[in-house]
Amino acid sequence: MEKRAIFSNRLLPYLLLAPQLAITLIFFYWPAAQAVKQSFFIEDAFGTTSTFVGFENYRTLLADPYYFKSMGTTLVFAAAVTALSLSLALLLATQADKSLRGAGLYRTLLIWPYAVAPAVAGVLWLFLFQPGLGLAARQLQRLGVDWNPLLNGAQAMTLVTLAAAWKQISYNFLFFLAGLQSIPKSLIEAAAIDGARPARRFWTIVFPLLSPTTFFLIVVNIVYVFFDTFGVIDAVTGGGPAKATETLVYKVFSDGRLGGDLGGSAAQSVILMLIVIALTSVQFRYVERKVTY
Amino acid sequence: MAGVLLDNVAKIYPGGVNAVRGVSFAVPDGGLCVLVGPSGCGKSTLLRMVAGLETVTSGAISIGARVVNDIEPMARDIAMVFQNYALYPHMSVYDNMAYGLRNLKTPEPEISARVRDAARILELSDEMLKRKPRALSGGQRQRVAMGRAIVRKPAVFLFDEPLSNLDAKLRVQMRVEIRRLQRRLKTTALYVTHDQLEAMTLADMLVVMNAGRVEQVGAPLELYERPATTFVAGFLGSPPMNFLNGKIEAQGLARMENGEALAYDAGHFGPPIGADIIAGVRPERTSFAAGEDGLAFKLELVEELGLGRLVHGRVGAAPYAVALPPGAPLPPGETARLAIAAGDVHLFDGKSGVRL
Ligand SMILES: Nc1ncnc2c1ncn2[C@@H]1O[C@H](COP(=O)(O)OP(=O)(O)O)[C@@H](O)[C@H]1O
Ligand SMILES: [Mg+2]
Numbered sequence: 227m228e229k230r231a232i233f234s235n236r237l238l239p240y241l242l243l244a245p246q247l248a249i250t251l252i253f254f255y256w257p258a259a260q261a262v263k264q265s266f267f268i269e270d271a272f273g274t275t276s277t278f279v280g281f282e283n284y285r286t287l288l289a290d291p292y293y294f295k296s297m298g299t300t301l302v303f304a305a306a307v308t309a310l311s312l313s314l315a316l317l318l319a320t321q322a323d324k325s326l327r328g329a330g331l332y333r334t335l336l337i338w339p340y341a342v343a344p345a346v347a348g349v350l351w352l353f354l355f356q357p358g359l360g361l362a363a364r365q366l367q368r369l370g371v372d373w374n375p376l377l378n379g380a381q382a383m384t385l386v387t388l389a390a391a392w393k394q395i396s397y398n399f400l401f402f403l404a405g406l407q408s409i410p411k412s413l414i415e416a417a418a419i420d421g422a423r424p425a426r427r428f429w430t431i432v433f434p435l436l437s438p439t440t441f442f443l444i445v446v447n448i449v450y451v452f453f454d455t456f457g458v459i460d461a462v463t464g465g466g467p468a469k470a471t472e473t474l475v476y477k478v479f480s481d482g483r484l485g486g487d488l489g490g491s492a493a494q495s496v497i498l499m500l501i502v503i504a505l506t507s508v509q510f511r512y513v514e515r516k517v518t519y
Numbered sequence: 520m521a522g523v524l525l526d527n528v529a530k531i532y533p534g535g536v537n538a539v540r541g542v543s544f545a546v547p548d549g550g551l552c553v554l555v556g557p558s559g560c561g562k563s564t565l566l567r568m569v570a571g572l573e574t575v576t577s578g579a580i581s582i583g584a585r586v587v588n589d590i591e592p593m594a595r596d597i598a599m600v601f602q603n604y605a606l607y608p609h610m611s612v613y614d615n616m617a618y619g620l621r622n623l624k625t626p627e628p629e630i631s632a633r634v635r636d637a638a639r640i641l642e643l644s645d646e647m648l649k650r651k652p653r654a655l656s657g658g659q660r661q662r663v664a665m666g667r668a669i670v671r672k673p674a675v676f677l678f679d680e681p682l683s684n685l686d687a688k689l690r691v692q693m694r695v696e697i698r699r700l701q702r703r704l705k706t707t708a709l710y711v712t713h714d715q716l717e718a719m720t721l722a723d724m725l726v727v728m729n730a731g732r733v734e735q736v737g738a739p740l741e742l743y744e745r746p747a748t749t750f751v752a753g754f755l756g757s758p759p760m761n762f763l764n765g766k767i768e769a770q771g772l773a774r775m776e777n778g779e780a781l782a783y784d785a786g787h788f789g790p791p792i793g794a795d796i797i798a799g800v801r802p803e804r805t806s807f808a809a810g811e812d813g814l815a816f817k818l819e820l821v822e823e824l825g826l827g828r829l830v831h832g833r834v835g836a837a838p839y840a841v842a843l844p845p846g847a848p849l850p851p852g853e854t855a856r857l858a859i860a861a862g863d864v865h866l867f868d869g870k871s872g873v874r875l
Binding site for chain 2: 410412413415416417418419420421422423426430431434435
């Protein structure tokens with residue numbers, strides 16, 4: 227059914243929308259437009275003059291092997307975080323779904339990480355895995371692992387992946403739990419009578435029925451990794467060692483802020499914006515079709 | 520092929536609800552047993568224990584020669600049809616029916632043969648086998664659920680109110696089909712319903728339940744003609760049996776609350792003189808008397824059923840209904856006399872409601 231509010235004053239709906247629109251314009255469209263504009267200019271080192279250079283910034287960017295390395299890093303990071311946080315969240319959700327009695331407490335505990343700011347989450351994990359100091363780091367060293375994420379790129383990547391995934395688990399968990407609870411119990415019972423053991427029930431009945439939720443979460447998590455993990459990376463590794471954890475978002479920051487290449491950084495932001503627009507449009511189209519399994 | 524035996528089966532849910540309180544009965548091999556009773560009396564719980572979906576608190580359930588209390592659902596050789604059908608929404612009708620066989624690692628050619636065989640019996644077209652359940656009508660979904668049950672050729676079918684989501688007309692049609700199918704396959708079946716008409720028409724054997732207990736077990740007509748308790752008497756039959764309170768005055772004669780006398784068949788061991796009783800008379804076994812004999816009846820309302828008439832009124836303060844065959848005349852005035860044959864009076868204990 228269509229829900230439509232009736233306004234007697236034709237101006238009123240616009241007035242009600244105005245604050246939201248103003249905020250969006252000032253904090254989103256205006257900077258975005260600035261970035262697009264900026265990406266066509268080159269500024270000198272002192273920021274006094276800027277010259278229009280057309281697509282020069284983009285050309286430089288696409289010729290820069292570091293940019294593609296960063297792209298690769300981002301993809302690996304996105305895949306690792308999404309896979310890790312989705313599978314852990316799904317595991318926790320199936321456990322919570324099984325024993326709903328303890329679920330209240332369980333759920334609250336699992337929601338907490340989501341309320342933690344990315345940088346704080348990063349610092350938490352940094353402390354845990356600080357070589358020589360951290361609880362987890364000392365355990366690893368005792369087990370004979372040569373643990374030093376400050377020097378070892380793969381270990382640094384593992385650490386930011388853990389921190390970023392941990393923060394996202396609670397969000398994924400809530401959606402998976404809701405998804406699981408919307409699957410009628412009788413389907414699982416029918417499958418049990420039909421001779422499917424628990425693992426087979428999960429993969430042939432539960433998992434396919436969760437696929438709309440899973441798809442939604444994959445997109446949300448990728449968007450999260452692409453754009454919201456700046457704080458985690460900044461706190462844990464600062465993009466290092468040797469740019470091993472420099473994702474696209476982090477590169478925008480390090481090139482623009484630290485490297486002073488505003489034009490190149492703006493071009494990178496524009497490309498990132500295009501990626502997020504593509505991802506969200508895929509998601510909207512999918513959600514609108516209401517997902518047929 | 521196997522019978523089902525329940526021996527003093529009880530179920531207490533973790534929350535403390537005592538849903539089933541010591542139920543015993545045996546379903547012979549190939550029989551269709553209907554569990555009937557009002558909503559909440561524990562029918563589904565009992566069926567789910569037979570299926571293995573609920574644990575048994577005490578007592579024993581056997582399928583064939585084997586006690587199945589601790590056996591998993593899949594190893595019990597049963598198939599169940601759920602009230603909401605529980606079809607797998609992401610699978611085609613064919614895959615829904617094939618699912619159980621695939622779990623048993625049945626070869627695909629045999630699966631195909633069995634699914635098509637079941638589809639033919641249930642009149643599901645090849646084109647329908649390709650559809651998803653959502654693209655089927657309620658009646659078709661019902662058939663698919665039945666198909667899923669029969670392809671596995673289980674020893675026992677379990678049905679939990681399978682027709683209650685269908686409209687009245689389809690319900691009657693599917694009822695006949697289930698009966699026909701069960702006769703044809705000769706598979707033992709346990710069928711749960713709260714609908715007494717469905718129960719009467721389907722059952723070889725009827726189990727009437729009330730508040731977690733069995734009230735009576737027997738053939739439908741046997742229960743209808745000799746109900747063991749006022750509960751069974753009132754539950755089976757529509758309109759339900761009329762009940763009047765009274766006292767035994769002499770062998771074969773009861774004095775009713777309104778002060779009038781009612782004759783009954785004394786039998787071998789009649790109740791003692793002075794005992795409180797409840798007399799039960801079926802509406803269709805009552806007619807209007809021509810003379811001045813019989814209980815006084817005050818007419819209140821007439822319902823035209825097409826198949827006949829239902830005359831509602833009172834005997835003393837107690838409500839009383841009379842079912843008249845088509846064409847039978849109504850009493851001329853507001854009051855009339857009831858003609859009740861002594862053999863049609865059921866006597867129950869005034870306190871316990873047990874048949875005397
Ligand atoms: N999972 C459960 N946990 C606790 N109580 C239950 C559960 N299922 C059913 N009951 C209770 O057990 C009683 C019998 O329920 P049920 O077997 O579903 O009755 P019926 O199928 O005859 O309507 C009811 O009082 C119901 O509330
Ligand atoms: Mg029920």
